[in-house]
Amino acid sequence: MKALVTGATGFTGSHLTRYLLARGYEVRVLMRASSHPAAIDGLPVETALGDLGDEAPLDSAMQGVEIVYHVGALYRAENLPKRAFRDVNVGGTRKLLEAAKRAGVSRFVHCSTVGVQGDVKNPPAREDAPYNPGDHYQESKRDGELLALDFGRREGLAVSVVRPTGIYGPGDTRFLKLFRTINNGTFRMIGSGKVLYHLTYVEDLAAGLTLAGECAPAVGEVFTIGGEDYLTLNELVAKIAAVLGRRVSGMSIPVWPVWLAGLGCEVFCRPFGISPPIYRRRVDFFTKSRAFDISKAKALLGYQPRVSLDEGLARTAAWYREQGLLG
Numbered sequence: 001m002k003a004l005v006t007g008a009t010g011f012t013g014s015h016l017t018r019y020l021l022a023r024g025y026e027v028r029v030l031m032r033a034s035s036h037p038a039a040i041d042g043l044p045v046e047t048a049l050g051d052l053g054d055e056a057p058l059d060s061a062m063q064g065v066e067i068v069y070h071v072g073a074l075y076r077a078e079n080l081p082k083r084a085f086r087d088v089n090v091g092g093t094r095k096l097l098e099a100a101k102r103a104g105v106s107r108f109v110h111c112s113t114v115g116v117q118g119d120v121k122n123p124p125a126r127e128d129a130p131y132n133p134g135d136h137y138q139e140s141k142r143d144g145e146l147l148a149l150d151f152g153r154r155e156g157l158a159v160s161v162v163r164p165t166g167i168y169g170p171g172d173t174r175f176l177k178l179f180r181t182i183n184n185g186t187f188r189m190i191g192s193g194k195v196l197y198h199l200t201y202v203e204d205l206a207a208g209l210t211l212a213g214e215c216a217p218a219v220g221e222v223f224t225i226g227g228e229d230y231l232t233l234n235e236l237v238a239k240i241a242a243v244l245g246r247r248v249s250g251m252s253i254p255v256w257p258v259w260l261a262g263l264g265c266e267v268f269c270r271p272f273g274i275s276p277p278i279y280r281r282r283v284d285f286f287t288k289s290r291a292f293d294i295s296k297a298k299a300l301l302g303y304q305p306r307v308s309l310d311e312g313l314a315r316t317a318a319w320y321r322e323q324g325l326l327g
Contacts, residue, residue: 002026003213004065006052006096007072011172012111012164012202014039016069019206021045030061030072039171052092053084062103067213070096071111073144075137082136089140090147097151097159108159109213110148113141114198114224114292116163119284123196123291124230127163127222134284145222152220160218162209165226165292169202169312170319179317182237183244183326189252190283193234196291200226201312204305211301223297227312228305230291239310243317244326258283 003020007013008029017040020027028046031037037047048061052072062068074080074088093110100108117125118132133139145161152159168175181187200208208225212218231239241248297303307315320326 001066002028002064003067003069004028004030004048004061005069005071006030007070007111008045009035009037009039010071011039011169011174012167012205013069013071014171015169015202016071016206016209017043017045019203019210020069023210028061028065030058052095053088058095058099059102062099062105065100065103065105067107067109068096068100068105069109069111069209069213070148071209073111073141085136085140086143089137089144093144093147094151097148097155097157101151101155101157106158107213107219108148108152108157109209110145110159110161111209112145112161112163112222113138114163114165114226114290116142116145119288120196120291121289123289124198124293125224125291126293127224127296134288149220149222158219160212160220161222162205162212163222163224164205164208165198165200165224165230165290167200167202167205169316172202172316173325175316176320176325178237179240179244179320180325180327182240182246182248185246185249187237187248189234189237190258190286191252191255193232193237193252193286195233195287196230196289197233197236197285198226198230198290198292199236199309199312201305201307201309204307207306208297208301208303211297211303215301217300221296221300223301223303224292224294225297225303226292226294226305227307227309228294229309231309233286239313240317243310243313255283255287 003025008017030048030050032051050058050061115138118134133142148159
């Protein structure tokens with residue numbers, strides 16, 4: 001089969017591209033002219049130029065494509081307006097769906113996020129738990145997945161939605177600050193550390209995304225893809241410390257002073273279009289529970305996480321060391 005992958009130059013998209021190639025897919029990647037393709041350099045892929053955030057159609061990118069894996073998105077950035085997230089994560093998704101319909105694409109997998117369910121009040125959350133996005137990014141991802149599901153029903157396009165939990169693994173820098181501060185002894189817990197967190201090793205996510213595009217029962221459904229277990233933030237920090245061979249201070253910082261400092265930084269920095277050094281959304285990591293039930297993906301897709309959390313954290317730490325990123 002020929003697959004089109006959006007976001008292929010990013011962390012998740014590049015791993016998915018490699019996974020599809022290993023399974024014998026022909027892969028075409030959608031890239032902006034300004035993209036940096038280092039993550040997929042040397043891979044035997046076709047390249048199609050296009051931008052999810054503008055008005056230009058994507059029909060040429062769809063020619064001969066049988067399945068679309070839509071991973072590309074505008075991720076969190078504190079110095080961008082709300083409209084920018086909607087233009088890419090909603091408008092770009094609509095443009096891609098319409099092009100897929102015109103081209104006769106048979107399957108469309110939309111990558112969303114568990115963030116659309118926000119702070120989980122009754123963990124673990126299943127796919128049918130209420131939407132509760134907490135920021136512009138999560139709101140745009142909620143609207144993007146609702147658009148994809150509705151388009152599939154109305155237009156007869158076989159759409160599936162995948163919501164990953166926190167994605168990590170070699171190549172990721174999202175969790176680098178956490179690893180680095182634990183490694184250099186400056187980490188301090190904000191709050192109690194008793195909130196829940198759920199991670200997904202990136203190779204397991206690539207497998208889950210692929211299954212969502214291959215399994216007939218996936219059509220019209222939403223799936224949470226995550227690791228086997230969730231844990232408290234205190235437990236996660238302890239595991240990372242063990243992998244790094246470090247000890248973590250028992251000192252913690254109250255939540256509200258940090259939250260207020262973040263608010264002040266946002267108010268000061270936003271008019272200048274710069275990203276604040278501290279912002280309120282960072283505090284969410286320490287205050288909002290993220291714990292999910294992956295049994296639906298197991299039952300309907302045959303999904304099974306292959307990389308344990310301990311092994312995944314060890315691989316990630318090793319990659320950070322190899323790259324000289326731990327300081």
